Each structure stands twice: as C-alpha cells, then as structure tokens.
Amino acid sequence: MQKNNKSEPVRNEERIALLSDQVAGNGLISRRHLLGFSLAGAGGLLASSALAADAGALTRPAWSMAPGRDPSEYGNPSSFAAQIKRLAPAPNTISPGTGASRSPLHLLQGTITPNSLHFERHHAGVPNIDPAQHRFVLHGMVRQPLEFSYEDLLAYPMVSRVYFLECSGNSGANSSGAAAADNSAGGIHGLLSCAEWTGVRLSTLLDEAGVAPGASWITATGADAASLGRSVPLDKALRDVIIALYQNGEPIRPEQGYPMRLFVPGWEGNVSVKWLTQIKVTDGPANFRDETSRYTELLPDGKALQFTYPMGVKSVITSPSGQMTLTRRGLHEVTGVAWSGSGSIRRVEISADGGRTWADAHIDADQRELALTRFRLPWLWEGAEAVLQSRATDSAGNVQPARAAWVAQYSPANRFHYNGIQSWAVSAQGEVKNVYA
C-alpha cells in the first residue's frame, strides 16, 4: 500500500523531535519517545506518504460483497501469504533424506514458530511411523527394564514449556565462509525455532524403571534409518528433559520426531533425538558418530571440544535483514530474536553504526528461560549507509561475542556453536546485505 517516499523526507519538526530522543548513533530512537508520541503526530509521520499517494475515495472490495468459503478441517495460511515457507534444499541424491530446511526467520514475528515452519535436520530422512507399532524401551542400568507404547505415554502426567531449539551447525556459513555470503536471516540463522513442547518428564520414567547405582549417563537412539544416537549426562536427564509428544498443542510433526522425541532444553538440537525408541542408562557416553566425528569443535591447535551442550547466547536482527530493501526513508522498527542455552535473555543492545555506539532494545520483562525473546527498537533511517548489529546478554552474564573474537577461538574448519554478532549493511539505496564487520 505504502509508496516509495524517498523523495519526501520526514518533516523537519518531526525529525528534530525524534532525534532529540536518539539513544545511539545513526538514528536509533528511544522507544519511550514513540510511546509518548501523540496519536496524531505518529500517524502523520508514518502515513503521510500513503495519504499523498492515493487520495481517491475508498471502494468496497469483492470479499465484502459475498460470503467467503466454509470452515475447514485443517487450516492453511492465506494464499496471499503462501510465500512464507521453509528454505529447503534440493534433495540429497547420495544420502537420501539427509539435510536441513530452515525457518524463514525474516518473514516471522513474535517468538513461536508455526509447526509447518519449524526447521528440520535429518540424517536419513523422515520415517513414517505408525504409533501403534512404535515402541520406546528404557533399559540398561535400571532395576527393571521397561517398554512403553505411545498410548502408554499419553496417559502420563505432562508438562508444557516453551523452548527454542537450535542446530549446533546453525549460522555456520558466517563462521567459516571466506567472504560473507549474500543470504537472508532465515537462510543464515534459520536452523532455529521455538515452540511449546508438551510431554512426559523423563525423570518420571527413570523413577519407574529405577536408576541403578553407578549410572551417570543416558544414551538415546531414534527409529529413523540412521538410528541416530546421542548421549546425555544423567543429571541433565533428571533435571528438565522431557519426552515430547505435542508441539504447539498438536501431536509433534513427523519431521520433529512423531510420535515422540527426546527434548533437551537449551542444548544443541542434535541431542533432542527424534523418533525416540531407546534410552539405555549407562555409566558413560556411547561416543556415537554424532558426538565424535560431528558436533565437536576443532580448535586451532588440533584439539577438539566434545560434549559442548548448551547453545551460546545469541541474537539476530530479523528486520531489516539480508536481501531486504528499505523502500522508504523515515521511521522503521528494528526487531529480532535473542536466546541462550544458559538461561533467559536479560539485555539486547542494537547498533546502527557497526558497533561504535549501542542502545538497549526493548524486551518484555520476565523473559522465559531457554526460549526466544523478541526485541524491538525504533530507527530513523534517512538514507545514510548503516551497519545494523544486535548483541545479547543472558541471565548468567554471558555476552554474545563479536564475530572476529569467536573465529579466533576455533579452527577454520569448525562450524558448530557459532554465536557471533550478525552485521547487516544498509546501503544508501536501502539494500540490506550480510557482511562481516
């Protein structure tokens, strides 16, 4: 609706009023200013170009003149929003089903990822599991090995929690690429999603089987073709791990592990084993392929970190972000998401001048632990070049590092656990690009 307003800069008195509340360089404005702005003033500022562009009388659209379609059994997005899809690669011809699709973070708002847009990472495709034939076995160092059906688990007391899930390899392109690739926020950082997960506490089932003296780990495997396995220390398993059966209120999707998945809050996504069929209680980690050959972090001296579990504190601006174009000058909202595997988000700072000056973004009080936090800050863009960055701090005091500081810690081969600050360069023409800064 709104037309390009490049030729019509913000009115001077409004500009002066806005800039009097500038909180950091290059146009970042206090959100308090907007909240205190009179309705007429804000409306005039934001809508002046629209008014100028179309002065004709409003007509009633066709959909107001005839009944719409009937209620449906399972809903779909508007056909006008059909471009909001996961970013999925071409099929893997060598290892069928292996690969990932990413959440389109730059096209989403709020903090909950719709189930159809939750990122996927599979190591041998998505199995089509009949829950009536699926078995979950809990055995190893327990008093009594037990077998559970899907139906059995549905009868257990459940908990519901909102948690982010992030692949350990998320954002890896920006960690190791020689030059910053032209890509979107979802394309770079979209192995990240957040949902309400409902399921049975693993501690309930471990209590029922009776953990034997000397046990210190659990080893879990899935029922997919890769039978993917991961090991989790027993103290974490007893603390907050669940066997998830529902995702945002409906049975978890096949690509998330239907009928059941392990969910290990805050930790690298790969340990939340999908299509869960086995938990063997042990006195040590199994050292599966995906915790030795992969999902370990090579250091510059040839040593490697193993069992790095919590995802580091991190944030990314989702708008404006890579491959977008600002089509008008004036007031914009800079917004994005922040998260940490070590607690809740306490602070997000934003810079519009490549990290020279910073301002606190607005976040709601009492942020959830181990879930996405949405942050926002007004930004007056007047056509100058800018580099937008965000920097998160978590409740444990961890601060998101600059890209260069992160890169210096690891071998160039390492793409796991990258949480460096993202930089989006805005050109004088309003084009937004992924850059290293």
Place this chain on the structure above:
Amino acid sequence: MFTPDRKHHSLKNRFGKRTTLLQSLAVFGLLSASPVMAADGPGLGKPIDEAQLQGWDLIVQPDGTGLPEGSGTGAQGQAVYEQKCAACHGMQGEGMPGVPALAGGSLTTTPPLMTVGSYWPHASTIYDYVRRAMPPLAPKSLSNTEVYQVTAYVLQLNGIVERDFVLDSTSLPKVKMPNSGNFIDRSQVQQ
C-alpha cells in the same frame, strides 16, 4: 542430584519435599499397588528382559560393551568395502564432494581434513555407526561379521591395523586411535 548409593530412588512430591519412593507411596495410600509404580506416574511400563533386546540394541561403547560375537580382518573387509562403500567413499577412503573422506588427512593443514584416522577418538564408533546407519540406502543390512570386516578395513586404510589383524569384541576396544588424546570433555560444563 543423583546419589548413586541411595537405596530407594528419591523424588520430589507435589509439595517439593524430597521423599523416598516408599514414603511417597505410603502418603498416597498406594503401598498395595505395583512395586514398580512411581508416585508421579501411572506405572504403565511393561517389564522387558535385556535378552529380548539382543540384536535390537545396537549401541557399542568405547569399552566394547555392546559388541557382538564374530570377527573380521581388513583382508576380508576389502571386498565388502569395495562393493558396498567405495562408490561414495572412494577406493582408498578419499571421499568425494558431499561424502566424508574416511582415511588420511591432518588437523593442522589448511583446511584441516577430519577423517576416521586423523580425527575419530574411538574405534568403537566405526562399528556402531556402520552397523546402525551404513550404507545409506540399506542401513542395518550388513551382518555383524561384515561390520567387523569393514571396520577392520577402514582402520587398515588409515594404517592403524595390519591387513590380517583380527578385529573382535576383545581386540576392538584396545585399538589405539591416533587422535584419541585430543578431545576435551565439556560434558560437565553445562552453563
């Protein structure tokens, strides 16, 4: 949180008070119920024997726990490897775009090349992974003996064992991987 020598498994009741299983059952008047029932669940798990999991539980640990009977040598494994693995991983384990190299490599070249020989810390992982996940189009189709043979051949391609070294449940855990000392365990750093 976990106390290994505790006789009755401890759990928190709804008032947050730590009690033993027996005390919880007494509080809720459930002492006559099934002894495997935990106080906070309906106790629907069906008892199963470890013997029933033979051939189903594929987990192999570095100490050899979970390794089946049987044995194999690299000499025997070459034919299996060339038939089932080489099309993707290459005749000498050199890999190809999109398929990991299995042999050779170094962690200090630019870029580093992480292979079974240059990187993997445990020989058990080869056995565990090949048996559960390889080859991609027919995982779990190799016999236990074939998995020993292929594992031996991959070790041989890396110069870790000789061509006629017999790999079995006793010898495999003793195979010393070149990079085994270079992993830093972060499992207890959970913040």
